[in-house]
Amino acid sequence: MRGGADRRDWSGLLFVLPFLTAYLIILIYPLLSGMALSFQRVDLFGGGRFVGFDNYARLFADETFVRSVLNTFALALMIVPLLTVIALSLALALNRATRGAAVFRGVFFSSSVLSVTIVTLIWRFVLAPDAGLLGETAQAIGAEPIPFLSHPTWSLWALAITTIWWSVGLPMMLFLAGLQQIPGDVYEAAALDRASRWTTFWRVTLPALRRTLVLVVMLQTAAQLQIFGQAQLLTGGGPGGSTRTMVLFIFESAFARWELGYATAAAEILFLLIVLITLTQYVTTMRASEGEDGR
């Protein structure tokens, strides 16, 4: 310490050091070694051999991988818009200071605290045609049960429905927090203008929620591109690879076929996709909002 008043010295670093050590060893080092790993061929007995872009070239030629990318995009496109609209509707309906609204908020958030294994366990026996709740209901009314888990066209929807049920709570809470920020006098002004509720929603509420909306879509897109547990546990990627997601592909490549370099290359592609997509979402929406402000 050189001066009592001047606290600019190295001792402050001591407080940051324990976390920095963990951060460097457990997060940054693996991040970098993963990039290196993706250029190697690594087999069960360890020992990497540098193969350049070979893993990447093989991935793009691998039908199973390409299919998993398409499945992942399809799932994200099924889940994110629906989830956003449902969560926003719930938030609008439950943004009240009544006891009833509080109870319902609790109900819609309750599934979010469950783990993916409990959620899939629950939904397996809702969706299963022979032993599930939907199957039993269909039988009771004399209808043919939908083969949610065993038919290629339905299986993606099985994952989407399960995921929406599981994760609707967080975006709903984010929208509720956003709604709380809107000052009441904006609505009073709209009421004075005799704006209909529909007009008020489009002209007042939605623009005020734009930041929350962007956040929800970005968070959800990033999350859904990484869908894993649902696909692994509910459908095992099947039938016929129709629900194999990118992360499931990575998992299988690494821990069923023990191709660590190959799996890591796939993980790097996913990483790149997540960064690119969320960044594009951010930049385009921010530019759009700047344009509107400048009008």
Place this chain on the structure above:
Amino acid sequence: MAAEASRSRWSPLTLLAILLAAAVMLAPLIWTLLLSLKENEALIGNSGAALSPPYTLENYRSILQGNQVFRWLVNSIIVSGGTTIGVLALCSLAGFGFARLDFPFRRTLFIFVLLGLAIPEQAVILPQHQLFADLRLHNSYPGLILPGLAGPFGVFFMTQYMRAIPKELDEAAMLDGASRFTLFWKVLLPLTMPAQATLGVFTFLASWNAYWWPLISATRSDMYTLTVGLAAAQMNYAQTSGLGFLMAQAVFASIPIFIVYVLFQKQIVRAMAGTAVR
């Protein structure tokens, strides 16, 4: 929020929609609970039997009579508890350093840590697995806890919180000759209790529900956490125990987390809203 809108009653149509949505939300949970209360034999080939009595607690009794589920519960408590304590300690120290002290490269290091927020689990999990294999940490508690300590969100969160506390406090304490650690321990830490609670609950939940890492790190069934154990149970379901017992495990596994949820609802909601401010 418009005060007028917030107190008005729901229109019948809105109420109907809410009730319908709530039914969709709750039906799977109730169905699971009912299945867990049935004898396994009664459900074979006829799960619809769950809708009518007789009900029994037999499946829960089998869990309590020394089942692996119990061991998994203990593992989950150790891992989630350890992760939470570790995260709170590391992030409080780092948050204090970044927010209240000045040292060379402070800003650069803080930005370096913030960049970590953009790293998804997928980009690091396979090399992490390799690293932990080299260190022979798989199938151990440190192996399950350590990866949870490296996430930068808590540091960001604690730094923000500590920045908002008036600086005059530090100066007064320093005049009294307090060391930096005394300042941290005696003055600042007590003031951050609400933030500790929020970050703590958030970390505990995330760790309790973690799946990817414990799935590949804990491969011995006596080291499974509840989350991984339940995955194994549902994969082996056909061969081993019955449907009622399986669902009783699911209910049993969700009881601790629902208790945490009910007790800490405020902190959880605040943590969620916190991500919005980010």
